Amino acid sequence: MAILVEGVAKRYISRGREVEALAPVTMTIEDGAFVAFLGPSGCGKSTLLNIIAGLLPASAGRVVHDGAVVSGPNRRVGYMTQVDSLLPWRTAEANVGLGLELQGVPKDRAAARIDEMLRLVKLEGFRRHFPAELSGGMRKRVALAQVLAYDPGTLLMDEPFGALDAQLKLVMQHELLRIWENTGKTVIFVTHDIAEAVALADRVVVFSARPGRVSAVHEIDLPRPRDVFRVRFQPRFQELCETLWAALEPDMLRQEDAA
Amino acid sequence: MSVTRAGIADDPLAAGEATPAARAQAAAEGRRRLALLGARVAIGVILLACWQFASGRLVDPFFISAPDAVFARLWQWITDGSLVFHLSYTLYATALGFTVGALAGFAIGFLLGRSEALATVVDPYITAIYCLPKIALAPLFIMWFGIGIESKVAVSAVIVFFLVFLNTFAGVRDVNPVHVNAVRIMGGGSWALLRKVILPSAAAWVFTGLKVSVPYALIGAVVGEMMSSNRGIGFLISQSTAMFDTASTFAGLVVLAVVGATINAALKRLERHVLRWRAPA
Ligand SMILES: Nc1ncnc2c1ncn2[C@@H]1O[C@H](COP(=O)(O)OP(=O)(O)OP(=O)(O)O)[C@@H](O)[C@H]1O
Ligand SMILES: [Mg+2]
Numbered sequence: 001m002a003i004l005v006e007g008v009a010k011r012y013i014s015r016g017r018e019v020e021a022l023a024p025v026t027m028t029i030e031d032g033a034f035v036a037f038l039g040p041s042g043c044g045k046s047t048l049l050n051i052i053a054g055l056l057p058a059s060a061g062r063v064v065h066d067g068a069v070v071s072g073p074n075r076r077v078g079y080m081t082q083v084d085s086l087l088p089w090r091t092a093e094a095n096v097g098l099g100l101e102l103q104g105v106p107k108d109r110a111a112a113r114i115d116e117m118l119r120l121v122k123l124e125g126f127r128r129h130f131p132a133e134l135s136g137g138m139r140k141r142v143a144l145a146q147v148l149a150y151d152p153g154t155l156l157m158d159e160p161f162g163a164l165d166a167q168l169k170l171v172m173q174h175e176l177l178r179i180w181e182n183t184g185k186t187v188i189f190v191t192h193d194i195a196e197a198v199a200l201a202d203r204v205v206v207f208s209a210r211p212g213r214v215s216a217v218h219e220i221d222l223p224r225p226r227d228v229f230r231v232r233f234q235p236r237f238q239e240l241c242e243t244l245w246a247a248l249e250p251d252m253l254r255q256e257d258a259a
Numbered sequence: 260m261s262v263t264r265a266g267i268a269d270d271p272l273a274a275g276e277a278t279p280a281a282r283a284q285a286a287a288e289g290r291r292r293l294a295l296l297g298a299r300v301a302i303g304v305i306l307l308a309c310w311q312f313a314s315g316r317l318v319d320p321f322f323i324s325a326p327d328a329v330f331a332r333l334w335q336w337i338t339d340g341s342l343v344f345h346l347s348y349t350l351y352a353t354a355l356g357f358t359v360g361a362l363a364g365f366a367i368g369f370l371l372g373r374s375e376a377l378a379t380v381v382d383p384y385i386t387a388i389y390c391l392p393k394i395a396l397a398p399l400f401i402m403w404f405g406i407g408i409e410s411k412v413a414v415s416a417v418i419v420f421f422l423v424f425l426n427t428f429a430g431v432r433d434v435n436p437v438h439v440n441a442v443r444i445m446g447g448g449s450w451a452l453l454r455k456v457i458l459p460s461a462a463a464w465v466f467t468g469l470k471v472s473v474p475y476a477l478i479g480a481v482v483g484e485m486m487s488s489n490r491g492i493g494f495l496i497s498q499s500t501a502m503f504d505t506a507s508t509f510a511g512l513v514v515l516a517v518v519g520a521t522i523n524a525a526l527k528r529l530e531r532h533v534l535r536w537r538a539p540a
Contacts, residue, residue, distance in 0.1 A: 055440050073443040085441040089459045089536040098455070099445040130536040150445060 003029040003052065003154070003186065007061030010047050020211040021047045024061060027205065027214065029188065034180055036197035037190045038244065039207030040251050045190045046082050048212070049156050052188070053079045065154075078152030080143050080160050082190075086131045092142045093118065093127040099150030117145035120175055122168075136163045144172065148179065154186040161196070173200060173228045181225055194248070198240045199228050206244065209251040216247040324505040332510040341495075346514060349491040352408050352480035356415025360476065361469060363416070364423030372431025372461075389425065393418045394482055406487040415479030422472035423465065430464025431457060463534055470526045474519050481515065 010022040022044035029035050037045045050056035052063050054074035063070040065077075078099070086095045093114050100110040118124045121141035131139055140163050147155060160176075161169045177200060180187055191197050197204045201220050208215035222236060231237055307326045314325035336342040371378045397414045404410040438456045447455065484493025492511050499507030 053440075053444060055444070073440065075444060075446050077444065079441075079444050081437065081441070083437055085437045087438055087441075087456065087459070089462070091536075098442070102442065102445045102447045102451055102455075132537060 001031050001066045003066075003188075004064040005029070005048070005052070005061070006064065008048065008051055008058045008063060009060040010044065010051065010056070011059045023211045023213040025212070025214055026061075027217075029186060031186055032184045034187045034189065034200060034202045036201035036204045037188065037207060038192070038194065038197045038204050038248065039212060040209045040248070041192070043207040043209050043251075044212030045207060046158055049079070049158055049188065049190060053077055053156055055079075076152065077154040077156050078147040078150065079156045080147045080158060082158035084131070084139055084143070086139055086142055086146070088131050091128050091130055092123060092134065092138075095131070095142055096145045096149050099146060099152075103150050105150070113149055114145075117149045120148070121145045121172070137165070137168065140164065141172070144176075151183075152185075154188070156188050158190045159192065160189070162192070169196075170228055176200070177226060177228060194241050194244045195232060195237075198222070198237060198244065199226065199231050204244060206247045215251075216244075218244060218247070320505070321503065322505060324509050328506040329509045329513065332506045333513065336510065342514070345490060345492050345495050346518070348408070349477075349480055349484065349493065350518070352411035352483070352491065353415055353476045355408075356412040356479055357419050357473060357476040359412065360416035360419025361423045361472065364420040364425075364468070365427050365465060368424040368427025369431055369461075372428045373457075378428070378432075385425075389421055393421065393479070397479075397482055397486055400483070401487050406489075411480045411483035411488070411491070414483040415476040418475040418479045419472040422475065423468040426464045426468025427461060430461030430468075433464065434460045463537070466530055466533055470523075470530060473522050473526060477515070477519055477522070 005025055005027045007024045007026055008022065009020075009024040012019045012021055025048060037048070039045055047056065051058045052065070052070065052074065054063075054070045054072050063074075065074060087098065090098065096117050097110050097114045100113060105113070114127075115124070118127055121144055123138060123141055123145070126134060126138060131142070134142065140160060144157075144160055147157075161172050164172060173196065176187075179185070189197075189200060198220055204218045204220060205214055206216040206218070207213065218240065220240060222231060222234065222240070310323070311326045314320045314323055320328070333342075336345075371381070393414070396417060397410070400410045400413040400417075404413055434457050438460065439452060442452055442456050480491070481493035481496075484491035485497040488494040492514055496508055496511035496515075499505075499511060
């Protein structure tokens with residue numbers, strides 16, 4: 001069982017112009033893998049995630065998840081989108097409980113789970129707050145708690161920690177790794193941050209600038225379990241970051257030229 | 260180390276405690292409200308005083324009556340039971356018209372909002388009918404439904420229907436697809452989608468429609484009564500004016516103003532509660 005991305009490409013047509021967002025991409029994401037997507041802004045990372053989540057039809061190719069072709073909303077995944085998807089009329093705790101509610105989890109068990117998740121993202125004190133009363137980073141943490149709460153087998157996370165301060169980001173990375181180690185979930189994690197990709201993932205897929213295509217795939221051979229606080233002081237960590245930077249650099253410079 | 264640093268969020272203070280600063284702000288808010296109330300009462304008193312002064316000195320009381328005469332008439336209506344008699348009729352017609360119009364407007368707005376194709380087809384007709392002054396329908400309704408309460412209910416229902424219908428329609432179409440997708444991925448079917456996303460999301464719009472239509476429901480009922488009736492505040496006003504009884508006309512207007520303001524204040528409260536999730540303006 002795995003996620004197979006087979007020649008998936010996407011062209012957007014908007015206002016009479018065609019934009020090639022994603023050139024055909026093929027990859028296999030094994031069960032239980034932690035894969036990071038790394039690439040410059042606008043290279044189609046969110047587009048690919050939306051296609052895997054079944055929210056966007058591919059222009060070509062297909063995604064097969066656990067043997068089934070993805071053709072509508074993919075209920076095997078939990079998706080933490082880049083844009084805010086919390087329901088504004090629900091409090092933080094009601095948002096965290098949304099997935100549990102939709103899955104028909106009994107109320108008392110759901111309540112315990114909500115408590116646990118709010119504790120995990122350090123927001124117990126804000127359970128009765130509405131999204132409009134939370135900061136951007138807090139909303140991201142509620143979204144994280146929401147997607148973890150109902151325990152989907154695969155997590156798609158689109159820059160989940162981008163809005164957090166450096167320290168809180170480390171704490172959340174630490175919690176995510178711990179959950180992943182204990183549950184064996186498959187994780188696809190989109191980020192701009194090279195160090196974050198190296199610290200968390202088994203494999204980093206580097207995308208080139210638009211139209212996005214896979215320009216490099218690097219296995220991260222840092223030992224597990226990892227300590228996100230200390231891993232960055234290992235020489236191997238530095239080496240891997242440099243390799244990834246070298247893979248990204250041409251695109252970064254080209255983008256500056258274009259700008 | 261950094262773990263405890265993030266633990267600051269655990270601080271109960273962060274979740275909103277009644278700190279001295281919060282209490283001070285609440286007290287300042289209380290004083291501000293009191294001052295506001297004082298200013299409002301003062302303006303009312305000044306206006307009444309001017310009116311009283313002008314009446315008989317600057318303007319013939321035949322045209323503008325005077326506050327003391329108006330209040331005497333109001334008091335008379337209260338004591339002899341005619342206020343209850345007429346007001347209950349008007350409010351009954353208003354409430355009935357509002358309910359019928361709101362239910363129909365919500366149901367049809369909802370169905371049309373969910374069906375893109377149908378909405379596109381009937382759109383020009385809706386716009387055309389919307390532009391009609393609904394009050395102009397009142398004589399027709401009196402012809403159809405007679406001079407009883409039915410024609411007043413019909414006038415007010417038609418006005419309310421359009422306001423609620425258009426708002427519901429817009430609200431249902433305004434649903435954020437990101438929210439729809441989130442619920443579908445988490446396993447929600449169309450029933451869950453309706454209950455957990457579409458209705459709450461449209462609620463703000465629907466509520467706005469309900470709120471703006473309450474005064475119109477009152478207007479519809481009163482206009483119906485003015486055209487033909489033997490009961491109701493509208494009847495009272497038109498009859499008094501016909502008999503050049505300005506004190507009674509003004510007394511009727513005062514009743515309508517007070518009723519309208521009361522309903523609005525109640526709706527504002529309700530709205531604050533129902534839509535408390537919205538970002539404070
Ligand atoms: N709905 C759309 N219509 C037209 N073009 C789109 C649409 N969505 C995305 N694009 C284009 O597709 C390309 C890829 O977008 P995408 O959101 O996948 O990028 P991304 O890699 O996630 O970027 P970022 O890191 O900034 O989030 C962009 O050039 C964007 O302009
Ligand atoms: Mg993106």
